[in-house]
Amino acid sequence: MEEFLVFDKVSKSFGDVQALKNVSLSVKKGEIFSLLGPSGCGKTTLLRVAAGFERPDSGRVYLDGEDITDIPPNRRKVNTIFQNYALFPHMSVWENIAFGLKVAGMPGARITEEVNRMLALVHMEDQARKKPDQISGGQKQRVAIARALINKPRVLLLDEPLAALDLKLRQRMIIELDSIHDEVGITFLFVTHDQGEAMSLSDQIAVMNEGNVEQVGTPVQIYEAPVSSFSAAFIGDANFFEGMVSRVEGADYSRLSIEGFPEVLCFNDQPRSQGDLVYLSVRPEKVRISRDRPRDDERVNMVEGAVEDVIYLGSHTRYWVRVDQYRLAVTRQHQRFQLDEKPVTWGDSVWLSWHADDGFMLQRYEEKDEDLLAFLPEGEE
Amino acid sequence: MREWLTSLPSFIWLTILFVIPTVLVFAVALKPADPFGGVGAGWTLDTFRDLGDPNYPAIVWRTLWMSVVATAVCLAAALPFAYYIARSDERLRPVLLMAVVIPFWTNFLIRIFAWKVLLHPEGLVKRLLVSFHLVSPDVSLMYNEGAVLMVLIYTYLPFAVLPIYAASEKFDFRLIEAARDLGCRKWRAFYSVFLPGISRGLWTAALVVFVPALGSYVIPDIMGGPASEMIGNKIAQRVFVDRNLPHASALSALLTIVVVLPMIVYLLRRGTGESGKHPVVEAGP
Numbered sequence: 001m002e003e004f005l006v007f008d009k010v011s012k013s014f015g016d017v018q019a020l021k022n023v024s025l026s027v028k029k030g031e032i033f034s035l036l037g038p039s040g041c042g043k044t045t046l047l048r049v050a051a052g053f054e055r056p057d058s059g060r061v062y063l064d065g066e067d068i069t070d071i072p073p074n075r076r077k078v079n080t081i082f083q084n085y086a087l088f089p090h091m092s093v094w095e096n097i098a099f100g101l102k103v104a105g106m107p108g109a110r111i112t113e114e115v116n117r118m119l120a121l122v123h124m125e126d127q128a129r130k131k132p133d134q135i136s137g138g139q140k141q142r143v144a145i146a147r148a149l150i151n152k153p154r155v156l157l158l159d160e161p162l163a164a165l166d167l168k169l170r171q172r173m174i175i176e177l178d179s180i181h182d183e184v185g186i187t188f189l190f191v192t193h194d195q196g197e198a199m200s201l202s203d204q205i206a207v208m209n210e211g212n213v214e215q216v217g218t219p220v221q222i223y224e225a226p227v228s229s230f231s232a233a234f235i236g237d238a239n240f241f242e243g244m245v246s247r248v249e250g251a252d253y254s255r256l257s258i259e260g261f262p263e264v265l266c267f268n269d270q271p272r273s274q275g276d277l278v279y280l281s282v283r284p285e286k287v288r289i290s291r292d293r294p295r296d297d298e299r300v301n302m303v304e305g306a307v308e309d310v311i312y313l314g315s316h317t318r319y320w321v322r323v324d325q326y327r328l329a330v331t332r333q334h335q336r337f338q339l340d341e342k343p344v345t346w347g348d349s350v351w352l353s354w355h356a357d358d359g360f361m362l363q364r365y366e367e368k369d370e371d372l373l374a375f376l377p378e379g380e381e
Numbered sequence: 382m383r384e385w386l387t388s389l390p391s392f393i394w395l396t397i398l399f400v401i402p403t404v405l406v407f408a409v410a411l412k413p414a415d416p417f418g419g420v421g422a423g424w425t426l427d428t429f430r431d432l433g434d435p436n437y438p439a440i441v442w443r444t445l446w447m448s449v450v451a452t453a454v455c456l457a458a459a460l461p462f463a464y465y466i467a468r469s470d471e472r473l474r475p476v477l478l479m480a481v482v483i484p485f486w487t488n489f490l491i492r493i494f495a496w497k498v499l500l501h502p503e504g505l506v507k508r509l510l511v512s513f514h515l516v517s518p519d520v521s522l523m524y525n526e527g528a529v530l531m532v533l534i535y536t537y538l539p540f541a542v543l544p545i546y547a548a549s550e551k552f553d554f555r556l557i558e559a560a561r562d563l564g565c566r567k568w569r570a571f572y573s574v575f576l577p578g579i580s581r582g583l584w585t586a587a588l589v590v591f592v593p594a595l596g597s598y599v600i601p602d603i604m605g606g607p608a609s610e611m612i613g614n615k616i617a618q619r620v621f622v623d624r625n626l627p628h629a630s631a632l633s634a635l636l637t638i639v640v641v642l643p644m645i646v647y648l649l650r651r652g653t654g655e656s657g658k659h660p661v662v663e664a665g666p
């Protein structure tokens with residue numbers, strides 16, 4: 001598939017704040033592309049550049065091969081679902097949805113037909129005459145979707161469309177958005193700070209941080225092979241250890257020396273050399289916890305630690321285990337056959353183990369990476 | 382019950398300051414005049430018969446159209462200004478608002494007399510206009526409807542700016558972006574989303590200008606001549622010169638009826654005329 005919506009070296013500053021720093025991205029036709037990153041990283045700004053509300057200081061934006069950088073928002077074939085929906089309060093649901101077609105000068109009979117079709121698509125037929133302040137958040141969301149889609153945009157821009165909804169509704173809307181996307185086949189550019197939303201909806205994710213794109217990839221790539229400590233920490237939980245490459249074993253593996261650990265084996269996702277300073281990152285669910293020492297396996301790393309905390313979370317349990325200066329997060333899914341075992345509990349001495357392929361190394365040279373330890377998942381509980 | 386209690390203070394306020402005086406005005410209009418400037422005993426419709434004075438329809442008409450024009454011009458001028466303040470930097474807003482309010486620091490009468498000085502045949506404005514050959518030397522800038530209208534607008538413009546500003550400031554300007562996103566040019570977004578969004582402010586501004594303009598008598602008295610009298614002048618004349626309170630009350634009641642009756646009819650029709658059908662979508666760009 002060809003590139004459809006392209007940002008070419010887009011930069012944008014507001015006063016001293018550099019909201020976008022030379023961002024280049026390309027979105028393919030028909031896909032759901034997510035911009036994922038913490039609040040303030042420039043996601044909304046990039047979306048507003050695509051919509052035409054912000055002019056980039058430098059760089060160009062292309063839609064289907066056409067340079068749209070200087071085209072005003074009303075003449076771009078893109079539509080936006082705003083963070084707060086921005087429904088027109090003085091118009092009914094029906095009038096809100098009809099608005100775009102009315103502005104485009106479509107004859108009344110055809111507008112009625114189209115609006116009714118959209119109302120059916122978003123299951124709002126019986127709410128058509130209500131005003132926006134008489135309907136619920138989820139319904140407003142649907143009206144906003146219908147109001148945008150009725151114009152048959154080439155790209156639908158969604159700015160944290162689910163952020164204002166409660167958890168249950170959010171999960172339902174994710175499914176609904178997905179099915180609407182399947183139905184209309186329009187390209188979605190989806191902004192979110194919620195990795196769960198991005199993971200479950202997207203074909204491609206761009207992880208953004210401080211105006212930069214850190215990584216672009218499929219959800220699996222981003223989760224399993226983050227290229228920066230930022231991606232690793234932001235997407236899912238991760239344990240980080242400061243280490244140094246002490247020996248490179250062939251092309252595929254390195255041995256790391258980490259304070260308080262026996263030598264750790266780790267897969268090289270890129271060429272490493274002896275003496276490299278790295279972070280080793282291991283996701284909590286990749287670590288096994290057991291009372292007994294696991295069987296030796298040259299590809300499995302093992303370390304002994306003491307359980308400091310056990311948090312029961314329904315589908316799984318989160319353990320905090322002390323190993324020297326580190327406090328590791330470990331999660332374990334609940335499974336029937338474990339019920340016979342004596343459960344691991346506070347103060348127990350346990351073995352932690354993980355496969356060499358489940359750790360990943362991140363270059364450690366930038367000072368700002370130091371802050372990332374703040375992303376350790378302690379806040380979660 | 383609670384709601385009833387909370388609206389009690391404003392109810393009392395309105396009763397004391399609005400309803401009772403209005404009733405009194407109507408009552409006095411139905412009394413005979415007392416030759417010493419007071420109100421006589423008994424009831425009579427004579428005063429209303431006196432309203433048949435052939436001068437009155439012209440004066441009432443002039444009062445109405447001048448007030449309507451003053452209101453329209455004030456709204457049209459206040460709108461861009463209020464919009465501009467609402468969109469300007471938050472630190473700049475108090476300064477701009479202050480600029481709107483500053484004229485109030487000078488006494489109203491002094492400001493009107495200042496206009497008189499400016500428009501005087503020997504005044505600055507007149508001489509400038511003549512020297513640019515924009516008006517001939519024998520055209521008077523004062524003592525006509527134009528002068529009254531201009532000073533009315535000058536006086537009430539700040540009153541129009543404030544409510545429109547208050548509404549604009551609360552307006553969610555993302556709605557304009559939403560309209561642009563849906564294909565509106567700037568102007569269309571302005572009138573189909575912004576104006577309805579601040580309609581309360583516009584109505585308040587209209588009332589705040591229209592009602593005092595209707596009742597104004599100082600401005601036409603100072604700036605106007607015999608051909609630009611407004612009903613306020615007549616009422617003042619009946620009170621202070623003729624010392625005929627019932628007649629003044631009757632005029633005042635007439636004005637009230639002329640203004641309130643159309644409003645009541647409008648409100649009644651709007652209340653019953655709201656149809657439950659789908660909105661009619663007009664075609665065309």
Ligand SMILES: Nc1ncnc2c1ncn2[C@@H]1O[C@H](COP(=O)(O)OP(=O)(O)O)[C@@H](O)[C@H]1O
Nearest residue numbers: 014017018019038039040041042043044045046
């Ligand atoms: N109109 C603006 N004026 C000044 N600063 C802005 C403006 N819009 C965004 N910013 C700044 O740009 C940065 C990126 O903002 P934004 O794109 O809204 O981030 P996100 O949507 O990822 O939370 C932030 O630091 C924000 O404060």
Ligand SMILES: [Mg+2]
Nearest residue numbers: 040043044160
């Ligand atoms: Mg945002």
